[in-house]
Amino acid sequence: MKTKKIPTKFIMFMLFTAILFIFNPIAQNTSKAATVPIQLYYSQRITDDDYSIGHIEGYIAVQNLAFNKSVYVHYSLDGGKTWTDTPASYVKTNSSDNYEVWNFKTNSSSELFGPPIIYCLKYEVNGQTYWDNNNGNNYVDGAFGLSSLYTKNIKAIVNNHKYFSADVYIKNIDGAKAVKVRYSTDNWTSYTDVDVNTSNPSQSTWSIYQNVPDSTKQVQFAVLYEVNGIQYWDNNFDSNYTVNF
The missing domain is CATH 2.60.40.2440 (Carbohydrate binding type-21 domain)
Known part of the structure; x- marks a missing residue:
């Protein structure tokens, strides 16, 4: 009975694949990081x-x-x-x-x-x-820990006109920083992005004070923190933040 000879190229391919699997630290580290309880x-x-x-x-x-x-x-x-x-x-x-x-x-x-x-x-x-x-x-x-920002002290303000305010606490990561608020007054049929300004970009607390139309009944919003080209969002664990007037 003749024995079928396995091509040398196939053996070398399988050996190379096995070596990649064993010595791929990225795959191993990713798996470990994904199972932290x-x-x-x-x-x-x-x-x-x-x-x-x-x-x-x-x-x-x-x-x-x-x-x-x-x-x-x-x-x-x-x-x-x-x-x-x-x-x-x-x-x-x-x-x-x-x-x-x-x-x-x-x-x-x-x-x-x-x-x-x-x-x-x-x-x-x-x-x-x-x-x-x-x-x-x-x-x-x-x-x-896993988060790089969070939002607190959320308020609705009526003083001649309507505003919403909040304090954003950010992880102080070295690099050029920007904080934005994305908000909607029509249940996300449309939305507006606004820069959150600060006189000291290195500080850990940024304050939102945003006016909205006087007819507004509710504002929903989330906050974006961008540093070194990387974006971090706080959307209240997928629920967004809500302000009622």
């Missing part, structure tokens, strides 16, 4: 009444590994001497990255004289515990 989106220090105490609030990206799961903020108010777990709460699924969005809040501590609040994130699911501890450094006060 828990990561911080962002957090912020919130000052409570009379500016004497404050707490931390933030949002977490959680990979949906099972229906039954527990997510916590693990934090210390006394410089790491004692630690407390407080449950986070489910918000929604973020279609942009397919992670679940969870919200957390610590108890308050002294704003003026106490140590900073130290914290990390804990995820218990399928008998396993996963952590986001900021690469072993823990988080202190406000921090950026």
